[in-house]
Each structure stands twice: as C-alpha cells, then as structure tokens.
Amino acid sequence: MILCVGLATVDLVYRVDRVPGVDEKAQALSAEVAAGGPAANAAVTAAALGAPVTLVTAIGAHPLGGLIRSDLEKRSVRLIDAAEGSDGLPPISTVVVEDATGRRTIVSRNAGDLAYRVPETGLPDADLTLVDGHHPVLAVAAARAARRLVVDAGTWRPVFADILPHADVVACSAAFHHPDGFTAPDVIVTHGPDPVTWTRDGRVERIPVPPVDAADTAGAGDAFHGALAFALHSGAPMRDAITSAIRVAGVRVRHPGPRSWLDQL
Structure with missing residues (x-):
C-alpha cells in the first residue's frame, strides 16, 4: 500500500482565453471542480495506475x-481525515489556465497555521x-514511521528540516532551495x-523529457510524484521509475482539465 500524507484542497479550475488583468473580468471557457493539492493529486495518480492508496489529510x-471526499472516493483513494468534525473551511484553490499555452495561475488558501494531530x-x-510537507505534525509523524519515504519538495518549508533526514527519495522542483543544503540517497x-x-552517490544523471504540446500544466509535478511513488512501490x-514518472507527467500536460487525463493512462 502507498500512503500519501499532506494537502487536499477544493480546486476550482477555470479555462480562459487569457488571464484577466486588474479590474478586468473574463468569461471562462470551462469550469471544473476536483480535489487538488500535492498529496491528493499524487494519491489519485498512483491509484489510477493501479496501486492501493490511502491519503491522510x-x-x-x-x-x-x-x-x-466525493472525488477521492470516485478515484479509489481511501481517506483518513485528521480534521474530522471540524466545521472550518477546507483548503481552497482557484486555478486559472490559459487555453492557448496551458500555463496556469493559482490563488490558494492552504492549510495555513492550522495543526492537526495524528x-x-x-x-x-x-x-x-509520500509526504508533501503540508500539515507538519502529520508529515513528521509519517516520515518517522515510514519504511520507505518519498518527499515531494516543491518549495521550502521549515518542516522539511525534520522530514528530510528520514527521506530515501527527495523529488524537488527547480525552485526548491534548502537554506542549509541537504543529502538523501536519491535526489531528483x-x-x-x-x-x-x-x-x-555524488553521480548526476540527466534524464531527457520528451517534448509535448502542453494543454494544461496544473498538477504536472503532482502527477510526476504519484507516478514515481507507484513505480517504486x-x-x-530508480531510473526506470523516473522515466515512467516523466511519461505520466507528459500525459497530464497534454490534456486539459484536472481529471480527464487519467483515462489516457
């Protein structure tokens, strides 16, 4: 079983001809609602590929x-809700995707300073x-208990100082910068x-990314992490797992919308 621990959001996804400027309005070409967030999207990807997946969020x-809940259930992701009974708003993101380029603009209110116990x-x-660093108490507990830990290190968060020493695999975006540097058995x-x-082991390999016509880049990194977790599981x-994750992320960006691409896996 794959355990994903981290952020799940309500994603409101709009596709537009162009992103409006200040005091402008835009009529969306389409609108969709789905579960989002790095851990949730990775969980959905791994489940679509055929793994049993549990998401703690x-x-x-x-x-x-x-x-x-409805989207995760539809995608065969088992859910454990650490905020069960809380009546506050869940994390919400608005994703605006430019139709011609697939580039996205995101406005979100994530977990903030709320802390949930295991x-x-x-x-x-x-x-x-797999942990994404959101919900720090849950992330640290999961990292310490993990048999094999994959860390989604998108952007630096202080909690990573407690998570990374337990990591077997750290999958970073190019924007990730640890203020003190770090090491892990495998860094991607x-x-x-x-x-x-x-x-x-100090050796660096560059693995090519085949060119694709991008229709929607939202969640491409999350798809990469979910596919990487699935392949390693x-x-x-490792090299084959990375190549497979690149392929899955390529499928993601070629198809508009948060979920339709899963049918192409």
Whole structure:
C-alpha cells in the first residue's frame, strides 16, 4: 500500500482565453471542480495506475469538504481525515489556465497555521510513504514511521528540516532551495520541459523529457510524484521509475482539465 500524507484542497479550475488583468473580468471557457493539492493529486495518480492508496489529510465537516471526499472516493483513494468534525473551511484553490499555452495561475488558501494531530487510530502501515510537507505534525509523524519515504519538495518549508533526514527519495522542483543544503540517497530535480536530474552517490544523471504540446500544466509535478511513488512501490529501478514518472507527467500536460487525463493512462 502507498500512503500519501499532506494537502487536499477544493480546486476550482477555470479555462480562459487569457488571464484577466486588474479590474478586468473574463468569461471562462470551462469550469471544473476536483480535489487538488500535492498529496491528493499524487494519491489519485498512483491509484489510477493501479496501486492501493490511502491519503491522510485534513478536510473537516464543512459542506465544501464533501467535494473532496466525493472525488477521492470516485478515484479509489481511501481517506483518513485528521480534521474530522471540524466545521472550518477546507483548503481552497482557484486555478486559472490559459487555453492557448496551458500555463496556469493559482490563488490558494492552504492549510495555513492550522495543526492537526495524528488520528487516534494512528497511521496505517505502508510499503511506501509520500509526504508533501503540508500539515507538519502529520508529515513528521509519517516520515518517522515510514519504511520507505518519498518527499515531494516543491518549495521550502521549515518542516522539511525534520522530514528530510528520514527521506530515501527527495523529488524537488527547480525552485526548491534548502537554506542549509541537504543529502538523501536519491535526489531528483524536475525542470519543467528540461531534463530531470537524478543524483545518487555524488553521480548526476540527466534524464531527457520528451517534448509535448502542453494543454494544461496544473498538477504536472503532482502527477510526476504519484507516478514515481507507484513505480517504486512496484519495484522498478530508480531510473526506470523516473522515466515512467516523466511519461505520466507528459500525459497530464497534454490534456486539459484536472481529471480527464487519467483515462489516457
């Protein structure tokens, strides 16, 4: 089983001819609602590829949280809600995608300073755990308990100082910068359409990213992490796992919308 621990949001996704400026309005070409967030999107990807997946996150009892629950259930992701009974708003993101280029603009209110404890039942046993650094208490607990830990290091958060020492694999975006530097057995850095770099034992390999016509880049990194977790969970060697994750991320960006691309896997 793969355990994903981190952020789940309500994503409101609009596709527009162009992103409006200040005091401008735009009529959306389409609008969709889905669960979002790095851990949730990775969980959905891994489940779509065929792995049993559990997501530990914080949603609560607010009616909008039902949108997240419904999407995750439809995608065969088991949910453990550390905010069960809370009536506050769940994290919400508005994603605006430019139709001609697939580039996206995101406005979000994520977990903020809210802290949720590990559920009384504890965290489930998993062969591989992925954490994204959101919900720090949950993330640190999961990192310490993990048999094999993959860290989604999109942007620096102080909690990573407590998580990274437990990591087997750190998958970073090019924007990730640890203020003091770090080491891990395997460090992977994505650079958008440019080659992915993989560092092990001081050796760096550049793995090419095939060119694609991008229709929607939102969640491409999350898809990469979910596919990477799936491949490693399935026993693939690291280079093969990275290549597979690149392929899945390429499928993601070629298709508009938060979920339609999953049918192409």
